[in-house]
Amino acid sequence: MALLKLRGVHKGFQTPKGPHPVLRGIDLVVEESEFVCVLGYSGSGKTTLLSLIAGLMEPDAGEILLEGRPIQGPGPDRGIVFQNYSLLPWMTVLENVNLAVEAVDSQRPPAERVARGEHLIRLVNLWDARHKRPHELSGGMRQRVAVARGLAMDPKVLLLDEPFSALDALTRATLQSELARIWMEDRKTVLMITNDVEEAILLADRVVPLTPGPGATLGPEIPIRIARPRLPRHVNRDPEYHRIRQAIADFLVTQRGGNGGPPQALKAA
Amino acid sequence: MTRDTATTVILPLLGAALVLAVWAGLSQTVAPDLPSPARTWEESRRYVLEPFFKDGETNQGLGRLAFYSLVRVGKGYLLAVAIGTPLGFLLGLSLRFHQTFDPIVQFLRPISPLAWLPIGLIVFRQSEAAAVFTIGLCAMWPTVINTAVGVRSIPQEYLNVGRVLKLARWRMLRKIVIPATLPYVFTGYRLSLGIAWLVIVASEMLTGAPGVGGFLWQEYNALVYSHIITSILTIGLIGFLLDRMMGAVERRVKTA
Numbered sequence: 001m002a003l004l005k006l007r008g009v010h011k012g013f014q015t016p017k018g019p020h021p022v023l024r025g026i027d028l029v030v031e032e033s034e035f036v037c038v039l040g041y042s043g044s045g046k047t048t049l050l051s052l053i054a055g056l057m058e059p060d061a062g063e064i065l066l067e068g069r070p071i072q073g074p075g076p077d078r079g080i081v082f083q084n085y086s087l088l089p090w091m092t093v094l095e096n097v098n099l100a101v102e103a104v105d106s107q108r109p110p111a112e113r114v115a116r117g118e119h120l121i122r123l124v125n126l127w128d129a130r131h132k133r134p135h136e137l138s139g140g141m142r143q144r145v146a147v148a149r150g151l152a153m154d155p156k157v158l159l160l161d162e163p164f165s166a167l168d169a170l171t172r173a174t175l176q177s178e179l180a181r182i183w184m185e186d187r188k189t190v191l192m193i194t195n196d197v198e199e200a201i202l203l204a205d206r207v208v209p210l211t212p213g214p215g216a217t218l219g220p221e222i223p224i225r226i227a228r229p230r231l232p233r234h235v236n237r238d239p240e241y242h243r244i245r246q247a248i249a250d251f252l253v254t255q256r257g258g259n260g261g262p263p264q265a266l267k268a269a
Numbered sequence: 270m271t272r273d274t275a276t277t278v279i280l281p282l283l284g285a286a287l288v289l290a291v292w293a294g295l296s297q298t299v300a301p302d303l304p305s306p307a308r309t310w311e312e313s314r315r316y317v318l319e320p321f322f323k324d325g326e327t328n329q330g331l332g333r334l335a336f337y338s339l340v341r342v343g344k345g346y347l348l349a350v351a352i353g354t355p356l357g358f359l360l361g362l363s364l365r366f367h368q369t370f371d372p373i374v375q376f377l378r379p380i381s382p383l384a385w386l387p388i389g390l391i392v393f394r395q396s397e398a399a400a401v402f403t404i405g406l407c408a409m410w411p412t413v414i415n416t417a418v419g420v421r422s423i424p425q426e427y428l429n430v431g432r433v434l435k436l437a438r439w440r441m442l443r444k445i446v447i448p449a450t451l452p453y454v455f456t457g458y459r460l461s462l463g464i465a466w467l468v469i470v471a472s473e474m475l476t477g478a479p480g481v482g483g484f485l486w487q488e489y490n491a492l493v494y495s496h497i498i499t500s501i502l503t504i505g506l507i508g509f510l511l512d513r514m515m516g517a518v519e520r521r522v523k524t525a
Contacts, residue, residue, distance in 0.1 A: 056429055074432040086426040090448040099444060103434040153434065 003189050004030040004053070004157050009062035011048055022048050024215035026062065028208065030157065033187045037200035038218070039248065040210030041256070046193040047083065049210070050161050053191065054080045066156060076104050079155030083162045085146040087134040093145050094130040097121055100152035120148040123182060140171040147179065151188070160192035164199065173232065176202055180229060197248050201241060202230050209248060211255045219251060304495040313499040326479060327487060331503050338469050338480035339507070341397070345404025346465040350458060353409035357416025357457070362446075367417075374413060382407045382468040386475050396476035400469070407468045411460035419453025420446065455522045459515040466508045481507070 009026040012019050022045040030036050040046050051057045053064055055074040064071050066078065079100075087096050098117045105113050121127050124144035134142055143163055150158055163179075164172040180203055183190060193210075194200055200207045201224055209219040226240060235241045289306050296305040304312070315322070320332025359366045360374070382403050389399030427449055431441045473482030481504050488496035 054433060056432065074429070075435050076433060078433075080433055082426060082429070084426060086430050088427060088430065088445065088448070090451075099430075100434055103436055103440075 002029045003032045003034075003067060004028070004191065005063075005065040005068075006053070007063050007065070009049075009052060009059045009064060011045075011052060011057070011059050021215040022213060023052075023059075024217050026218055028218060030189060030191055032189050035183060035190045035203060035205045036192070037204035037207045038191065038193045038210055039197060039200045039207055039252070040193070040195065040216065041212045041252070042195055044210050044213045045216045046195075046210060047161055050080065050159050050191070050193055053157075054078050054159055056080075076100070076153035077156045078159055079150045079153035079157075080159040081143075081146045081150040081161065081163050083165065085134070085142045087142055087145055087149075089134050092131050092133055093121060093126055093137070096134075096145055097148050097152050100149045104153050117152070120152050123151070123185075124148045124178070138171075139167050140175060143167065143175060144178070147182070151182070151186075155188070157189045157191055160190065162194055163192070165195060172196075172199070177231075179203065184228065197245055197252075200248075201226070201244055202232065202235065207244075207248060209251055209255075212252075219255070222248060302494065304498060309495040309498050312493065312495040316496070316499060329479070329484075331481070331499070334479065334481045334484050335503060335507055337478075338473065338482065341400055341472075341478070341480065342404060342465050342469045345401045345469070346408055346462060348401065348405030349407075349409035349461050349465060350412055352405065353412030353457070353461065354416055354454065356409070357413040357454070358420060358450075360413065360417035361420025361450075374410070377406075378410045378414075380407075382471050383475065386472055390476075396478050400472040400476060400478060403472050404465050404468045408461045408465035411464065412454070412457040415453045415457030415460065416450065419450035419457075422453065423449040452519075452523045455515075455519040459512065459519050462511055462515050463508065466504075466511055470504055 006026050006028040009023060010021070011023040012021040014020075026049065028036075028038075038046060038049065048057070052059050053071075055071050055078065071078070088099070091099065094117065097120055098113070101113050101117045101120075105116065108116075118127070121130055124147055126141060126144055126148070129137065129141060134145070137145070143166075147160075147163065150160070164175055167175065176199055183203075192200075192203065204224055207222045207224060209222075210216050211219055222244060224244065226235060226238060292303075293306050296303045296308075316331045320330040320335075322330040323333060360371060361367075385403045385406050386399060389402040390396065393399050393402060423446060427445055428441075431445045436444065469480065470482035470485070472478070473480045474486040477483055477486065481500055485497055485500035485504075488494075488500065
């Protein structure tokens with residue numbers, strides 16, 4: 001049974017000019033321990049999709065099932081790492097992560113909770129900065145705290161909302177490989193949305209493009225069969241990588257009506 | 270001398286000197302009944318240099334008078350803050366509460382202390398309690414309103430963190446709502462203190478209670494005008510210091 005399933009999900013908003021459809025007929029299946037990337041342009045509805053799965057919004061139609069049961073509102077079982085980190089500015093790194101640990105592990109003895117918090121902060125290489133407040137941290141460090149907090153929720157599915165889009169390219173590359181490393185240790189089920197094709201191919205088992213809005217739907221999926229670990233300097237020399245990258249890019253661009261042609265189906269992998 | 274010293278010390282002193290010059294000029298020319306700075310100082314020296322003397326209830330040093338006023342302000346201010354803070358939180362957190370009580374808040378807010386004082390005297394029948402009641406009622410509005418605004422201004426993303434973690438109601442309040450609101454609450458506290466100090470002077474003038482305001486009105490009736498000016502200067506100075514003090518507290522809370 002699939003861990004996460006979306007069926008016929010629709011979402012729109014009311015605007016002064018009338019109803020504006022954001023997502024249309026979204027069907028998605030995510031299996032356990034998979035790393036899935038949803039890829040799309042900015043403004044295509046990616047964050048809306050993730051907010052629906054996280055339970056922060058409700059769909060207008062369709063269903064969202066976690067382990068076969070419909071989701072009911074937000075919860076740590078679908079832990080989310082927000083695009084803007086959303087760290088609480090009056091708390092230190094340690095306190096931010098422990099907030100999640102305590103919310104989820106209230107049954108376990110305090111010693112175990114403390115150990116878990118420490119483990120997660122060390123995992124993202126921030127132990128030395130654990131007493132710092134968010135305003136004292138760089139963007140990359142803040143994002144790592146957000147990831148540690150997301151993992152602290154011990155979610156069934158970890159949702160990542162363009163986690164690296166606010167960072168410079170160099171930090172982005174560093175954090176991508178860190179995320180890959182962390183994921184390989186744990187094999188959590190991850191659903192990540194991004195606008196970066198290369199990032200998606202580096203990290204995901206499967207890439208699902210989102211057509212540009214309004215009324216975006218999910219395009220045909222592309223499995224990524226490149227062996228892990230995917231080090232950028234090796235992957236860059238892999239012709240398979242370039243083929244996939246070109247195929248996805250072509251799909252997205254022609255979906256938008258670029259390349260001088262009408263929208264085309266994606267060439268099969 | 271550093272640039273800082275010049276701007277924070279020299280310039281204000283220059284400003285003060287200018288005001289003194291204008292005052293002296295006015296008292297010589299257009300308003301001969303207004304005592305000059307020199308005469309004001311002559312007649313008020315004792316009150317300033319021996320701030321804690323007491324020759325009976327109606328003749329006391331400025332230190333003692335300021336102390337009485339501050340104690341009264343303290344009581345009224347604590348009342349204002351104790352009632353205003355939870356009221357502000359309720360207004361911000363609950364839509365129903367807001368819909369029910371906000372019109373009453375907006376209605377009561379502009380009522381002057383001078384209007385509340387007679388009610389206080391009727392209800393409590395003694396001037397001390399009436400003054401504290403009046404201060405509390407007038408000073409609480411900035412706390413109420415700033416707290417409510419603070420609650421409503423909490424970024425949705427912080428609330429979402431709490432929602433995703435499924436935090437219990439009291440944890441949400443303690444860990445997210447209250448810390449996020451604190452800067453607004455302390456701004457309200459600072460404004461409330463300013464109003465409390467304003468109201469104490471008016472209350473004392475009306476009830477004749479011993480204090481800086483009481484002294485001002487007493488000396489007006491005794492026709493010793495230079496003491497009125499001294500009172501005004503004292504009131505201004507204390508108000509300034511109180512505000513500075515609260516400003517420092519507010520800054521500490523904001524960077525915490």
